[in-house]
Amino acid sequence: DAGVTQSPTHLIKTRGQQVTLRCSPKSGHDTVSWYQQALGQGPQFIFQYYEEEERQRGNFPDRFSGHQFPNYSSELNVNALLLGDSALYLCASSPPRTGTYYGYTFGSGTRLTVV
Amino acid sequence: RKEVEQDPGPFNVPEGATVAFNCTYSNSASQSFFWYRQDCRKEPKLLMSVYSSGNEDGRFTAQLNRASQYISLLIRDSKLSDSATYLCVVSTTSGTYKYIFGTGTRLKVLA
Numbered sequence: 001d002a003g004v005t006q007s008p009t010h011l012i013k014t015r016g017q018q019v020t021l022r023c024s025p026k027s028g029h030d031t032v033s034w035y036q037q038a039l040g041q042g043p044q045f046i047f048q049y050y051e052e053e054e055r056q057r058g059n060f061p062d063r064f065s066g067h068q069f070p071n072y073s074s075e076l077n078v079n080a081l082l083l084g085d086s087a088l089y090l091c092a093s094s095p096p097r098t099g100t101y102y103g104y105t106f107g108s109g110t111r112l113t114v115v
Numbered sequence: 116r117k118e119v120e121q122d123p124g125p126f127n128v129p130e131g132a133t134v135a136f137n138c139t140y141s142n143s144a145s146q147s148f149f150w151y152r153q154d155c156r157k158e159p160k161l162l163m164s165v166y167s168s169g170n171e172d173g174r175f176t177a178q179l180n181r182a183s184q185y186i187s188l189l190i191r192d193s194k195l196s197d198s199a200t201y202l203c204v205v206s207t208t209s210g211t212y213k214y215i216f217g218t219g220t221r222l223k224v225l226a
Contacts, residue, residue: 033213042119042202042216043159056213090158092214104214106158 004029004093004107012113013081021076021110025093031055032074033104034066035090043090049074078112086114116141119205121217129225132193136220138203139185147206148179150188152199153219159202162188193224 005024013019025032031050035043045058049068068074072093078085088111092104121138128134140148148165163170165177165186176189186203203217 035216040123040218042218045213045215048213058213088156104161106160108158111156 004091004105006089006091006107006110008110009108010111010113012115015081015083015114017081018077018079019081019112021078021089021091021112022073023075023091023093023107024073025091026105029093029095029105030072031094031096032068032072033092033094034074034076035092036060036085037088037090037109039087046076081114083114086112088112117217118142118215119203119217121203121220123218123220125221125223127223127225128193130193130195132224133189133191134193134222135190136188136201136203136222137185138187138217139183140203140205140215141184142205142207143181143184145184145205145207148177148186149204149206149214150175150177150186151202151204151216153202154199159216162201190222193222195224195226198222198224 003026007022033048034046037043046060047057048055052068063079065077088109090109091107094104119140150162151159152162153159163172165179167179169178174191178187200219200221202219204214206214
């Protein structure tokens with residue numbers, strides 16, 4: 001049973017460029033959340049997608065955008081990259097809501113370095 | 116003030132020791148609570164959910180104090196393999212369950 005898969009695993013980009021990160025949720029999960037984790041910090045919520053729509057958004061600028069496809073997979077796009085965007089980007093999926101006590105399942109992340 | 120606060124540590128303890136971590140949260144409407152474990156340069160993994168009645172899983176015990184808005188994790192008989200960062204996670208359910216993470220507490224168990 002495949003868990004959450006993310007691609008690519010590592011990426012190096014130049015300031016000002018654009019990047020797209022991809023996530024396939026765990027089988028049976030329909031909600032995808034994206035997090036940014038800077039070194040030494042906890043993951044910070046970027047946004048969450050459900051039924052192909054952005055359902056909730058954290059405190060991130062519009063340079064961060066996303067998409068969810070009918071098969072529940074998702075993309076995170078970041079435009080006009082800044083050095084401060086260097087981080088581990090984590091995708092987490094969760095199952096249809098049957099309660100509030102389900103933890104997310106995380107992918108292994110994409111490590112983005114902006115130079 | 117951060118929504119979820121943890122002492123970043125590091126906590127350096129000898130094998131076999133008992134260690135406790137605390138976490139405070141600011142939103143009294145928070146409804147779900149978790150401890151996640153994160154190994155260096157890896158993704159966070161769910162360690163345990165935290166219930167109002169407290170819960171135990173082997174050497175790990177989690178407690179929730181809603182009145183004081185804090186969560187604790189107790190690790191007994193520490194193993195070298197327990198060395199990791201422990202993330203406190205809080206969720207406020209309002210149509211979605213968005214998880215708010217603390218900064219994490221680093222634990223190093225020494226031989």
